[in-house]
Amino acid sequence: MTATDLPRNAGLPFDPAVVAEVRVNTSAVERRAATLPARRSLKKDHQAAWLARAVSMIDLTTLSGDDTPGRVRRLCAKALQPVRPDLLDAIGLPDLTTGAVCVYHEMVPTAVDAVQGRIPVAAVSTGFPAGLSPFHLRLREIEESVAAGATEIDIVISRRHVLTGDWQALYDETAQMRAACGTAHMKAILATGELGTLKNVARASMVTMMAGSDFIKTSTGKESVNATLPVSLIMMRAIRSFEAMSGFKVGYKPAGGVSKSKDAITYLALLKEELGDRWLRPDLFRFGASSLLGDIERQLEHHVTGRYSAGHRHPAG
Numbered sequence: 001m002t003a004t005d006l007p008r009n010a011g012l013p014f015d016p017a018v019v020a021e022v023r024v025n026t027s028a029v030e031r032r033a034a035t036l037p038a039r040r041s042l043k044k045d046h047q048a049a050w051l052a053r054a055v056s057m058i059d060l061t062t063l064s065g066d067d068t069p070g071r072v073r074r075l076c077a078k079a080l081q082p083v084r085p086d087l088l089d090a091i092g093l094p095d096l097t098t099g100a101v102c103v104y105h106e107m108v109p110t111a112v113d114a115v116q117g118r119i120p121v122a123a124v125s126t127g128f129p130a131g132l133s134p135f136h137l138r139l140r141e142i143e144e145s146v147a148a149g150a151t152e153i154d155i156v157i158s159r160r161h162v163l164t165g166d167w168q169a170l171y172d173e174t175a176q177m178r179a180a181c182g183t184a185h186m187k188a189i190l191a192t193g194e195l196g197t198l199k200n201v202a203r204a205s206m207v208t209m210m211a212g213s214d215f216i217k218t219s220t221g222k223e224s225v226n227a228t229l230p231v232s233l234i235m236m237r238a239i240r241s242f243e244a245m246s247g248f249k250v251g252y253k254p255a256g257g258v259s260k261s262k263d264a265i266t267y268l269a270l271l272k273e274e275l276g277d278r279w280l281r282p283d284l285f286r287f288g289a290s291s292l293l294g295d296i297e298r299q300l301e302h303h304v305t306g307r308y309s310a311g312h313r314h315p316a317g
């Protein structure tokens with residue numbers, strides 16, 4: 001598990017008033033998100049350091065039907081040494097690893113063996129990505145992933161509970177999943193691209209945090225719309241409200257489609273502005289990404305040598 005000095009989110013009893021009070025000004029959110037990529041709240045001179053920071057917060061992911069132990073071992077090797085040592089030396093950084101690796105349940109033993117406890121192994125459990133397998137089997141899958149050595153579990157919520165407004169059912173389901181995780185940290189994937197409205201994203205964020213999620217995460221990477229800036233703004237503000245209400249800091253994980261260094265920097269700038277510096281650490285922030293690392297390594301090489309090399313020289317897995 002990632003080192004942290006923070007208490008885990010113990011959750012709060014379900015309170016329908018919290019859901020009823022959620023307000024979202026969609027056009028203001030969209031306007032603010034649209035201005036972000038152009039702004040420079042992270043200084044350009046510090047870009048290499050920010051990119052290295054981003055690497056330390058990647059959940060390096062492979063979630064494909066054709067995953068093999070060989071692919072997962074390569075992914076883990078990359079996660080343990082994500083940036084070439086000569087580049088790291090040149091930017092004056094010591095050791096660097098990604099935040100975690102993220103794999104399907106069946107690949108957990110391979111990943112656990114490959115990372116040798118140096119970084120956490122996260123498993124997507126609970127019938128990922130649709131989350132429509134029988135509920136008792138979803139709980140069982142969590143328990144088996146934890147027994148196999150996963151110390152982080154990325155669960156998927158039942159989108160229908162959001163779409164039908166059954167907030168109590170969403171709370172109960174999430175709380176039972178959190179209990180099944182035991183000491184493993186739980187990231188609740190909202191699949192925001194399937195929730196219809198930003199207001200639903202805000203409400204689902206509050207309910208899954210009340211139910212004890214350690215992180216809230218945007219997407220499986222399999223929806224037609226995955227992480228976006230407006231959704232991130234909404235989820236970060238929900239995290240801020242939840243902290244004000246409960247005293248607990250919950251982590252944030254945008255996932256799916258974040259593949260460029262400049263996008264990663266934009267997310268970090270938003271995070272810094274909305275939640276502050278404490279969130280800029282792997283215990284409170286992760287990128288769920290399969291190809292972002294390759295682009296960051298290219299940018300770091302450019303920073304050091306002034307040249308770009310071909311993307312295939314920096315394979316992500």
Ligand SMILES: O=C[C@H](O)COP(=O)(O)O
Nearest residue numbers: 221255256257288289290
């Ligand atoms: O959680 C992680 C996502 O599945 C990765 O999505 P990506 O392949 O678009 O980076």
